[in-house]
Amino acid sequence: MELSGLLHGLTHQYHGKDKPVDYYLQIGEDRLPLNEWLNHEVTISYLGQKNCIACGRKTNKTFNSGYCYPCFTKLPENDLCIVKPHECHFELGTCRDESFGQSYCMIPHYVYLAVSSDIKVGLTRKNNELKRWVDQGAIRAIPIAEVPTRRMAGELEFHLSQFLPDKTNWRKMLKGEVREVDLITLRDEVYSHFPDAFKPFQYREDEWVDITYPILESLDKINSKTLDKEERIGGRLIGVKAQYLIFENGVFQARKHAGYQVQITVQSGS
Known part of the structure; x- marks a missing residue:
């Protein structure tokens, strides 16, 4: 072919x-x-x-x-707040595209724990979590919070990154060098680090998601x-x-x- x-x-x-x-x-x-x-x-x-x-x-x-350079500098999906969601500026009225912000940022998001190379904390739009986890090479993941907006998810992720990594070591991920962990137990430990304002948004699943790769x-x-x-x-x-x-x-x-x-x-x- x-x-x-x-x-x-x-x-x-x-x-x-x-x-x-x-x-x-x-x-x-x-x-x-x-x-x-x-x-x-x-x-x-x-x-x-x-x-x-x-x-x-x-x-x-x-x-x-x-993307070409003009699209990189103009399209909302390439704004800096996409990779730094705690700096989302939609509510300041400076979003590159209001309709994009409404559909992408001003919707429920999960903050999650995942095992890819090691434990990491991350965020994703609700109903987009499996795509996000597979794109990162996670073998196991679980949501730990559901919040109303991307900015709030970014603020919680940024806070939790003081205690957990928020990046994946792609070489270890590809070699399958991962640490076994009970995500339910870890989640309960992580809840002790939640700021008071985020405690009402804790999300409790009974089981994590396991992912197998070809x-x-x-x-x-x-x-x-x-x-x-x-x-x-x-x-x-x-x-x-x-x-x-x-x-x-x-x-x-x-x-x-x-x-x-x-x-x-x-x-x-x-």
Whole structure:
């Protein structure tokens, strides 16, 4: 199989803890089933052009995983408060797009605990949690608070980051080096660090969510591959996790390359 187009990154579907996540590679309008490519030879070739994933214009450099510079500076999804939600400025009247703010920020959010490389605290829009957890490569996660807005979620996350990490070590995550932990017990410990104003928003689930990924083999050493240094990347595909394609000779971060024009070649495995 051979297909060319604009790379958009990975999408996925979760089917429960007993079945691996189904992954898809988005090329242009095509959604290609990655799980079917496991143990096949897959090659990703850069065709020498980048286009903005929002407006489509040709660009020499992409920003924030696929945007041209004008879209990076103007679109609300690229505002600084997206990565620093405790600095959300919607209520100050300075949001880049009020309708975006209403639908993205002024809605219920979860603050959660997840196990990816280690325990971390994070936030996500309500009903978006599984997408968020899979994108981060979490193997286990549980909501611990439900708050009315993104800013409030960001404030609670920022406060709890004094006691828990809020970042993932992507190399450990890909190698599967994780610490076993009882999230229910940890959640109850974390509740002792909640500021009084947030205690009414504590969210109690009876069970955490377990996530299994389509991985045939583990790598002893994580070697990151990028189309900025190599025009062609690939090899035998042995797994997919978070936004990474895991080859026997290295890993490829798909979302980082959103906006690249590529050609995908898949050959039958042994």
